[in-house]
Amino acid sequence: MRYKYGMLFDAPRPIVARVCIDSPLPHLDRLFDYRIPAELTPAPVPGCRVRVPFSGRRMSGFVVEIGPASDEYAGPLRSLAAVVSAEPVLSENVARLARAVADRYAGNLSDVLRLAVPPRQARVEKDPPPEPAGPIVDPPPAEWRRYRHGESFLEALRDRRMPRVVWDSLPGEDWPTRLAEAAAATAASGKGALLIVPDQRDLDRLDAQLSYVLGPDRHVSLSAALGPAKRYRAFLRVRRGLVPVVAGTRAAMFAPVENLGLVGIWDDGDESHSDPHAPYPHAREVLLTRAELESTAVIVAGHSRTPQAQLLVESGWARPLTADRDVVRSWAPRVVPVGDDSDLAADPDSTTARLPSVAWRTARAALRADAPVLVQSPRRGYLPALSCQDCRRRAGCSRCGGPLARSSRSAAPVCQWCGQPEEDFRCPECGGRRLRAVVVGAARTAEELGRAFAPTVVRTSGGSEILDEIPAGPSIVVATPGAEPRVPGGYGAVLLLDAWALLSRADLRAEEETFRRWSAAVALARPARDGGTVVVVADGGLATVQALVRWDPAWFAARELDQRSQLRFPPAVRMAAVSGSPAAVAEFVDECALPSSVEPLGPVPIDEHSERLLLRVSRRDGAALSAGLHAAVSARAIRKDAAPVRVRVDPRELL
Template sequence: MTGTRRSDRRPAEGSPVARVCVDLPLAHLDRQFDYLVPAELDAQAQPGVRVKVRFAGQLVAGWLLERVAESDHPRPLYLEKVVSPVPVLAPEVARLARAVADRYAGSLADVLRLAVPPRHARVEKEDTGPSGPADGGRTPEAVDPRGWRDYPAGPALLRALTDGRAPRAVWSALPGEDWAARYADAVAAVVAGGRGAVVVVADARDLERLDTALTDVLGPGRHVCLSAALGPARRYRAFLAARRGDVPVVIGTRAAMFAPVDRLGLVAIWDDGDDLHAEPRAPYPHAREVLLTRAQLGEAAALVGGYARTAEAQLLVETRWAREVVADRATVRARMPAIAPTGDDPQLARDPGAASARLPSLAWTAARDALRADLPVLVQVPRRGYLPSIACADCRMPARCPHCAGPLALPAAEGVPACRWCGRVAAAYACPECGGRRLRAAVTGARRTAEELGRAFPGVPVRTSGREEVLSVVPGGAGLVIATPGAEPVADGGYGAVLLLDSWALLTRADLRAGEEALRRWLAAVALARPGAAGGRVVVVADGGLAPVQALLRWDAAWFAARELAERRELGFPPAVRMASVTGPADAVADLLAGARLPAGAEVLGPVPADEGRERMLVRVPRARAAALAEALHAAAGQRTARKAVDPVRLQVDPLSLF
């Protein structure tokens, strides 16, 4: 119908006005616009469909949000086209997207681009019948609590889910716990109650594990996986199956946090401290916050689980928004491996070199004993590569690139030093301080560690798991597995020993969450070890007096999270307060903050240097004024886009990194 004159058109009867969100990334256009629905598009122009409209003389895409009887605009234009009659935007998701945009000082159009995958016309033309098997799979009438019996509140959680109630839980998983099976039980309980579920995990390995567990419990065809890694066609096909109601359960990475599910009864997230849950595109929402907002709006149950616990999850417990689900101390001790640090006084008395050795005798002995018992050994190394950081062997000056001052690294034993920033090689490197040409390791990577341990334990298979190749499982016999954090494979029967090396690399990062992140990485690795009664040993090369190490030794993530939250309250850091970062050229940042009507009590901190010549300002307010802060910053951004300001400014509410 494009090109038909306005005088030749007549509006649809009943509700002739369509309210549209135009897909334009401009803050001052973050509102609904009214368009008339021509009579010939009446049947297709339903809420949730993609449309094309005339805006500022151009044909732009948009979302039809609702149909109403009247418009406040005196002469609205007509819709130009319905791109597809499939209503891909569910009303519940539209409300959620608006709430997320408001919480993160963003625009609805930006959130909708995250919520609905790009259209795939060929997939839309395929058979739209149910994607599951003819018998609909199997829906259990009652769910066996199984492993949830190890947690006093676990069986009650499953009963509440089956009964259609909306419990909210923060779950601290035991060592060696099959978390995917426990999540599958929770989802099965919700499905048994006639409702649906959305579960979000961090990466493809976790998604594959959860996919297998759900198939075992629910049967094939009862759930779909949503992930950006699936490819356009498969992802859109899975999305449409969920939107049509063919399946009651959607699991996936953060791409699934907005997934449309009929009669949503549960939202769940595993390992919410993983930075992969944070969306890198505007308005930068975090999957945990999106799911909790969804639970609040839809009166659904919420489950936040992990071996570790974030300060944000602890805040849910302390404010009584959620109840913690934890095991008693006797059960924890029975499931734990034997964990020992190398930096405490008794160990230093036996091995004075433990304070400086990269592989102290305690760690070497634990690995040797496990290998002799025909058990695998896991070695966690925080840095990948061979020698990711090198220094002058004479004066210990860090080796820097002569062109860009980036850090030099050695890619292999016989390799040539190269810059990690610009990639230039530095074959003729000479130290600018002393003129020395010999280089030494400043930081040892996973591949160099594998090489060293291979020489220390000849004849033992050595496997590496990291960026180049991530292993999912390894056999249970004697062997060494060198892995970077997050890439640790599961061993058949569990590891006989787990060695946590170079703890300083995690603990000394200039980041608010350094201790929390270190503990999370350690707990994830230690959870793969055998219980102490079955010979499982863990050695952490760190001082036993440090708070994260103490939490690891006792397997007490809740204690550490409570400690972290108390410190952040005292210092005024998230999640105790709401904080926003404003990043961009200095003049642009000052311009935006000058036009923002910040709420009473707002503190402006900075500026501090950012990247590429930009600077960052931080704005801090009490949590009670969080909505006012987001509204003020969004309005100020709208003023700048309306004036067509040249320099962009990035707004982030509660960014993961403040420095």
């Protein structure tokens, strides 16, 4: 308001740059107005990087918008200090998405923008831009006819509609090519596509198929493995609208694809999709939020189906994209469970044998047919856990008490905590000096199989040495989950060992994760009509095994979702974890303005100094829970005497 000639009138608000300051402090999680000096060169534009004066020092930030000053601050405005780069790296859609993601996870906008926009490489910005990719006029024919409504899904993408599907991939399916075909159909309509995969191995496969289906220079791959300069160069190609399709790991989930028409994620149950940096967003949730904000098509795909994806189907938000049962039977291998009472009666030694007789015969038959054999072993290493031979007490280090393990048959036991060898082990309980294996790792499994099936070639894949593909022919591959190499034509036999190591974990997701890992291995086997057989060393009555035998991920996901709904666990509800010292957690909860439906679970101790409290609310109150948590964190950040607490919405161990 201003006075002129004694009269009160509305003065026009000055045009300012509204800046998000790069600060982790939650009470600074808002936009600040800065005056734009007329002499500032280059001139700021929305999305560019700037330096601003704040609290006696210069800080970095992004110009989110340029417009009239807000009513939040009535004092004199300070001026922008410098425009770091006139390149508008932050698009309007990504800024809006980042704000929504920050609100959902009770985080700061600046933390999300740090994930969304890679660090600047000044030299790369000065490079002459390449020519834009040519249009995709006539994409190659796609092979989606094996799935009900598969061809209709592609047709909807070509017509610029918004189909939202949960795709259950068949065993042996060339899923990178199918996703590339969906991206091609989207790009042919003049829209962009964004596809996210768990790791670099999957990205390499998808990248190769996108190049084949789309043609050269019509897509880019974004991942942290590219290195700073290459990643920033690829990012700028996307931001400048030079390519219509982006593939990447979770680092690409905020890629500024122009005129986005399709978002897709492969294997959304993989823990790699959960970002380890604050505010810990999950790629699936980011893409679903993006689909709502930008009105895009969605494909959530995998060999297995998560309860979160099942919730999308049951709520009507997405439709299932599956194959008929006769098609499933023609593509799936034969699955043989070994572990129920009848199996034990027929083969009493199978309870102690590393390889039951059925698995032995199956592997032998595959090798005789010149087909490779895949053995999935859940644990890495040689003997990752040891105990006293006499009293069965866990073998611990005499220095720090850490667990002992062996890296080979002749190696001395080594502590897994301090790394010191235990040359002269003596059990503190009984005085025994002999050690026995509690858990057998992949390396020991490979050694035993090499002796049993000599002279067959035995390969290992896992840890830092992961095989991507092996040649066809008789061989044995021992791999940890997620490290199974592909083979032309598929494996003749797949052996799933040590089911107890996966199913007995103290984890809400133990059965879901077991099925996900098993189905990924089973998908590499040949169809039953070509002799493909899978032996799973587990009781055939288990729901996980039954879903594998029938290859029915939808049934298993519906069962998991129903159980969690009854127990009121995610995704049926929303949850947040608050951890810190007991006094800090109690004080924090008292200060929070939480929804009336909130239900505390715990607290439970984490260690001798800290504890964790879970807060559970209905899904409709999820936004209110996040807002209350963020407000309380912001209020505590201003107080110097407040003990620290850590807040995480949708903690990974409960997803």
